Amino acid sequence: MLTNSLRDLVKAATAHAVNDNDNSDHTVATALLTRSGRTVLGLKTSHVLGGQCGQNSALSHHAAACPDDPISAITTVHGATGRVISPCGKCRQELLNLDPAIQCVVRDSSGLKAVPVSELLPYAYDWNAVEQPQKIYMWEGYEASIRDGSKRQTIRIDDPFHPGPAQIVFEKGNGEVVTIDATVTSVVETSYRELTVEQARRDGFASLAELHQALNTHYPDLAEDDMTDVVSFEIGSNVGNGSARSRP
Structure with missing residues (x-):
């Protein structure tokens, strides 16, 4: 079961994804929860050179708005369906590099659950471990x-x-x-x-x-x-x- 704060995070990501979905360049939204309780949003942006994922966008907004307020949780939603989806491999690696303990809300056969980013990426490259x-x-x-x-x-x-x-x-x-x-x-x-x-x-x-x-x-x-x-x-x-x- 999710905590109430994580349920609210999913609602924020879902609203952002559904409201701004254009079935083209902006199809996925991400919401980050900071340790102080702040929600930071991000939206996928696609273009011919690749663009950036919703997680990348949210991380950029976090770095600009409140870099000293650590990220505690993240979730991502597909705009066309309103479904919670898992972050791609690149975004998992970026989140792991920030903090392996960040909770990621994902969906499995039992419903929504929160797991540490480290569990989403077995055998990940961990630059901290290298040192x-x-x-x-x-x-x-x-x-x-x-x-x-x-x-x-x-x-x-x-x-x-x-x-x-x-x-x-x-x-x-x-x-x-x-x-x-x-x-x-x-x-x-x-x-x-x-x-x-x-x-x-x-x-x-x-x-x-x-x-x-x-x-x-x-x-x-x-x-x-x-x-x-x-x-x-x-x-x-x-x-x-x-x-x-x-x-x-």
Whole structure:
């Protein structure tokens, strides 16, 4: 169910779309809701060079009228039918770049619903994430050995890393997410066949056979000639209290 403020936002977008629809250049309207409760409208404008979507228009009006009042929600309506429609891929990306938490009112089989923009664009390019340390996702069972220093390596296939700042991330079965600051110190490409006992020990295993067993569990179709990345790392100064937070 929508909140009353989102229902009013849909009404504003619908009125704008229906009233200004010309079945040609202006067929879609968008309404933005700001954190202070202000509504900002936009209208699609088409021309031979492409034009701009209703979302683009509304974002431009927002930037001109109240740039310091963050956008909290958005919805878009097709003028000829009065139906709520989802933003196109380009507009989804623009909204994601502004704030992944912006609520977008869309329609599915159950009716109107509000979802974060981040959920509208799986595998999106997130320019904020590019600036953050690379994330190394680990099984929660490895946390103790990483913290006590007995595991200083991970072996990956089709999961590339590079030397530099990193975060080791444990997504636990209870929903908790724990991160430990780290630095990737080296990445060495090695075939499965050429992995060594020393690499097994750096990975926290007592023998090469144990390492092979673990790899075969993670990657069931491994062949002798398959290439692996041996990723060595050191954990940061907050090893004693790696940040923990609940999944939103």
